[in-house]
Amino acid sequence: MLSTTSTIRVQTSDFDIAQELALIRTIASTNASIGAVASFIGLVRDVNDGSGVSSLTLEHYPKMTGKALAGIVREAESRWRILGSTVIHRVGELKPTDQIVLVLVASAHRGDAFAACEFIMDYLKTQAPFWKKEQTPNGLHWVDARDSDDAAMKRWQNI
Amino acid sequence: MLNILYFAHLRETLGLDKETMNMPHVATVDGLINELRARGGVWADQLSAGKRWRVAVNQDMAAADTPLKSGDEVAIFPPVTGG
Numbered sequence: 324m325l326s327t328t329s330t331i332r333v334q335t336s337d338f339d340i341a342q343e344l345a346l347i348r349t350i351a352s353t354n355a356s357i358g359a360v361a362s363f364i365g366l367v368r369d370v371n372d373g374s375g376v377s378s379l380t381l382e383h384y385p386k387m388t389g390k391a392l393a394g395i396v397r398e399a400e401s402r403w404r405i406l407g408s409t410v411i412h413r414v415g416e417l418k419p420t421d422q423i424v425l426v427l428v429a430s431a432h433r434g435d436a437f438a439a440c441e442f443i444m445d446y447l448k449t450q451a452p453f454w455k456k457e458q459t460p461n462g463l464h465w466v467d468a469r470d471s472d473d474a475a476m477k478r479w480q481n482i
Numbered sequence: 483m484l485n486i487l488y489f490a491h492l493r494e495t496l497g498l499d500k501e502t503m504n505m506p507h508v509a510t511v512d513g514l515i516n517e518l519r520a521r522g523g524v525w526a527d528q529l530s531a532g533k534r535w536r537v538a539v540n541q542d543m544a545a546a547d548t549p550l551k552s553g554d555e556v557a558i559f560p561p562v563t564g565g
Contacts, residue, residue: 382490384487384538386555387542391543394542424564444565448562451565452538452557452559453562453563453564454491454562455563465491465560467561468534468563
């Protein structure tokens with residue numbers, strides 16, 4: 324097991340990628356073997372399945388969310404050489420263009436950082452207990468899960 | 483005693499966010515789902531095999547044959563849509 328620093332947060336407030344990156348850089352300051360940090364930010368779109376979205380409410384299962392995210396990060400750590408990671412997911416009401424999710428992965432080389440970042444997102448989309456409800460011109464409705472998200476997660480099962 | 487939680491679309495459709503049930507004869511997730519379906523109406527409809535739903539036991543994703551014991555927290559919810 325590598326010595327890693329992982330940060331996992333679920334919050335209503337926004338996040339600042341520069342601040343989160345600076346935290347990862349402080350790990351790098353004591354571990355100069357970090358050569359790559361990959362990042363992913365998910366944003367709220369103003370359209371989904373053809374209808375306009377004016378706002379989005381994210382519900383979650385508080386007791387399970389942290390445990391599920393930690394499990395996903397641990398699984399990524401068992402597959403790639405990760406030296407530091409950050410996962411932040413917002414809940415509550417969000418508007419189009421708002422940030423929803425941040426994943427940062429620090430590693431020695433870009434290959435591990437890119438792969439682990441994508442893996443964490445693919446698993447988060449299918450395994451972490453968050454649900455989106457959209458406000459559209461036709462009223463409120465819960466977002467349906469996508470088969471393409473299941474397929475994206477399953478890609479990793481043969482690796 | 484099982485502590486059962488419902489989330490998102492299922493919570494709204496079933497009109498319930500949580501309940502406790504005393505079901506000494508229920509041994510697996512599958513058994514619990516069958517008990518809930520037997521309530522009929524919206525329960526039978528929403529938890530039918532054709533509908534998509536997931537179950538977590540003690541905050542871990544579970545399968546139909548996952549065993550249940552007294553004191554377990556069972557959450558039933560639609561497929562997740564975060565990220």
